[in-house]
Amino acid sequence: MFQKIKPPEGGEFIKVEGGKLVVPPNPIVPYIEGDGIGPEVVNAARKMVDAAVETSYKGERKIVWWKVYAGIEAEPIYGTLLPEDTLNAIKTARVALKGPMTTPIGSGWRSVNVALRQLLDLYANIRPVKYIKGIPAPHKYADKVDIIIFRENTEDVYAGIEWKYDSPEAAKIREFLKKEFNIQLREDSGIGLKPISRFATRRIMRAALNWAIEYNRKRVTVMHKGNIMKYTEGYFKIWAFELAKEEFGDKVVFEEELQGGEVPEGKILVNDRIADNMFNQIITRPWDYDVIVTPNLNGDYLSDAAAALVGGLGIAPGANVGDNIGMFEPIHGSAPKYAGKNVANPTATALSAAIMLDYIGWHEAADLLRKGIEETIASHKVTQDIARHLGIEPLSTTEFTEEVIKNIKRLGT
Structure with missing residues (x-):
């Protein structure tokens, strides 16, 4: 071997x-x-x-x-x-x-x-992000940061499916898009694909919910940009919620079901946030976030930003x-x-x-x-x-x- x-x-x-x-x-x-x-x-x-x-x-x-x-x-x-x-x-x-x-x-x-x-x-x-006493963190609420980020690791733009702007392959794809779908790209455009599958989304959500149960976490938030990328990140949210309902229905409650009420005892709150709003909220109200589930690229950005709140990457x-x-x-x-x-x-x-x-x-x-x-x-x-x-x-x-x-x-x- x-x-x-x-x-x-x-x-x-x-x-x-x-x-x-x-x-x-x-x-x-x-x-x-x-x-x-x-x-x-x-x-x-x-x-x-x-x-x-x-x-x-x-x-x-x-x-x-x-x-x-x-x-x-x-x-x-x-x-x-x-x-x-x-x-x-x-x-x-x-x-x-x-x-x-x-x-x-x-x-x-x-x-x-x-x-x-x-x-x-x-x-x-x-990627766990938690404040350690004695670190000179720049954030006012550093001591309230205790987040676990579950970043999907195999898909999204990190799948590495891309073509250099002046390659024959990029030219073929630009021509195909123009001919078949009437999509016009500039001739000097590099091209990349962003695959997000139901299979990969469901298993990262399953892993996050199992972690939340094992370590007594209270919230699982799905971070996405589904308002713009509807059929990739939008479906990341849809498929994640689908998995939570199908496999963890007796253990979770969804934010929309509460209508402003309290989370029932023993239940894990499942909700979602648009990516740009998520960045805002981990700064302004980090205590509202516990386990965060993201597609690959979002998770890379978010984990570095969250680490900055508690003092930087040297402790992440x-x-x-x-x-x-x-x-x-x-x-x-x-x-x-x-x-x-x-x-x-x-x-x-x-x-x-x-x-x-x-x-x-x-x-x-x-x-x-x-x-x-x-x-x-x-x-x-x-x-x-x-x-x-x-x-x-x-x-x-x-x-x-x-x-x-x-x-x-x-x-x-």
Whole structure:
């Protein structure tokens, strides 16, 4: 199965039985260091995870890490940015931790991040946004932000169906549209397609509602621009509501049914918001939003904007989840200008790893990891991206990691 890597000794693979993960006490977890600051933040996060697991389970559980390759590091080894070895490793192990990857703008390769999500069918991009005490957030209501964004991961413009403006294919499509539908496009128009399917919409809504039930969330809001894109984003809303009614009818109530009344006890409110209004409302009244379900592009925009409310991308974690498979990564980029300088903030990667621990059912370690990070930041022991706003001396990546581990061990005793 593997050409240039082999599973590490001393670990076992997570299995699936009866549609659920069966996690051994020593699961093998692949990790991709990524580009730019990736190696620094991923290795810092792994150390924090190891400390949280050791402290929580007193040596009875342990993650056995397995380095695999993607991005710039993979090319000299495999001749490709995304080798089959890596895809097979993640499929076999069921979970992976991943660092940020570089994506060229306007030319070069398509996003390795997007390719991984599509090839592994990681259809739910889950991005929690929550304020951490001690972060100098710019927003008046930062402490009231506690949002989970479920971004559909496989369709929309991210499907990558597009043609360069001067290509023969674009010319053929312009001619076809003119001849068959009397649609006239300028001759210098690049063309892209935006597919949104009932199948993909229903499964992202299902994932969001299951999350809301498991974690006792109160609202699920569908964000869309269906007033303009009626047959793509408009149907995203229609199909999402359809799924909620058909599969969760006894657990949800729709906003229009309430007519201004209170949500019944034990029910989850399902509503929708137009995309531009959604951006307005997460700023002016963030307490009204809990779980937000979006098409791919909307979710990308919204998650970065929401992260800004609580202090930026340096503390913003993410997860890409399919059916019994998950890849966990920060949502920030590779920041190549900071690579190798030991100044990067590993918080987002470590919080992504905490979601991974929750995903495999190791909730005690996940909670301890989060508490260790929160305690460290609250005491103003932070890296340069936060320290510059506080007017204090920053910690290096290594020093911040050591402080988090100290707090993990102290809090876990």
